[in-house]
Amino acid sequence: MKMEQVEEVIECMRAKTRKNPKIGLILGSGLGDLAAAIAGADRIPYQSLPHFPKPTVEGHKGQFVIGRLEDQNVIAMQGRYHYYEGYSLKQVSFPVRVMKALGIEYLIVTNAAGGINTDFRPGDLMLIRDHINMLGGSPLIGANDEKTGPRFPNMSAAYQAALIDLGKKAASSIGINIREGVYLATPGPQYETPAEIRMMRALGADAVGMSTVPEVIEANHAGLKVLGISCITNMASGILNRPLSHTEVMDTARRVKENFTGLIKEIIRTIGTC
Ligand code: HPA
Numbered sequence: 261m262k263m264e265q266v267e268e269v270i271e272c273m274r275a276k277t278r279k280n281p282k283i284g285l286i287l288g289s290g291l292g293d294l295a296a297a298i299a300g301a302d303r304i305p306y307q308s309l310p311h312f313p314k315p316t317v318e319g320h321k322g323q324f325v326i327g328r329l330e331d332q333n334v335i336a337m338q339g340r341y342h343y344y345e346g347y348s349l350k351q352v353s354f355p356v357r358v359m360k361a362l363g364i365e366y367l368i369v370t371n372a373a374g375g376i377n378t379d380f381r382p383g384d385l386m387l388i389r390d391h392i393n394m395l396g397g398s399p400l401i402g403a404n405d406e407k408t409g410p411r412f413p414n415m416s417a418a419y420q421a422a423l424i425d426l427g428k429k430a431a432s433s434i435g436i437n438i439r440e441g442v443y444l445a446t447p448g449p450q451y452e453t454p455a456e457i458r459m460m461r462a463l464g465a466d467a468v469g470m471s472t473v474p475e476v477i478e479a480n481h482a483g484l485k486v487l488g489i490s491c492i493t494n495m496a497s498g499i500l501n502r503p504l505s506h507t508e509v510m511d512t513a514r515r516v517k518e519n520f521t522g523l524i525k526e527i528i529r530t531i532g533t534c
Contacts, residue, residue, distance in 0.1 A: 388472070
């Protein structure tokens with residue numbers, strides 16, 4: 261990641277929005293509709309910006325939506341880049357740098373994930389307590405610019421404890437059940453084998469997905485406060501006696517949309533205290 265590139269993007273965005281977002285939101289597969297709740301929005305397609313590759317996957321719109329949600333200034337990413345699409349980890353996490361440069365302090369990252377923990381059920385929402393990076397790389401590999409963050413960033417509290425508490429309180433105040441657990445990132449795009457899921461469970465993972473970790477590494481490097489939420493869209497491979505499908509993932513995400521939107525709104529309404 262080159263700071264000159266980020267600056268070029270910011271210059272271009274500043275011609276399209278005068279808003280100063282405080283909270284960044286990355287909306288995962290099937291969860292992008294939350295962007296419609298953002299009031300007075302400026303929409304900036306990634307394609308209209310320099311240094312942004314074109315997104316490819318079904319269910320991803322590919323734009324920043326900047327406006328008001330629950331009386332707070334937010335910037336949402338409706339659609340994100342995935343490693344499995346062929347982008348580098350640096351390309352995947354680049355938009356986090358852009359949002360940081362726009363002034364965000366908080367990053368709320370969401371995703372669709374398979375449930376490894378057998379207590380989980382499709383439709384559950386899980387606050388990410390910690391992650392396991394099985395992508396085989398890091399967006400921070402290469403020269404480090406000390407102005408943007410440390411060479412060896414601390415990851416011992418990658419997901420802020422105060423924000424996890426806030427997430428729990430938000431869930432209870434809107435009356436929804438919430439889970440908490442460890443998210444493991446795999447490159448994909450193939451779903452896992454049952455043997456891989458048994459391995460991941462033995463390693464301490466509760467959910468598995470193909471995103472989030474690069475952005476969270478970049479966000480920690482940038483000094484952002486991070487909250488992660490997984491929508492458990494399916495039980496992971498081998499737990500139930502049936503194949504996994506992208507259709508099931510999207511159908512479940514759609515089904516829990518109301519709970520998901522309610523939770524995010526309540527978190528955003530109360531986040532100022534963290
Ligand atoms: N595995 C990996 N990624 C996923 C899954 C899964 O079961 N469900 C949604 N994203």
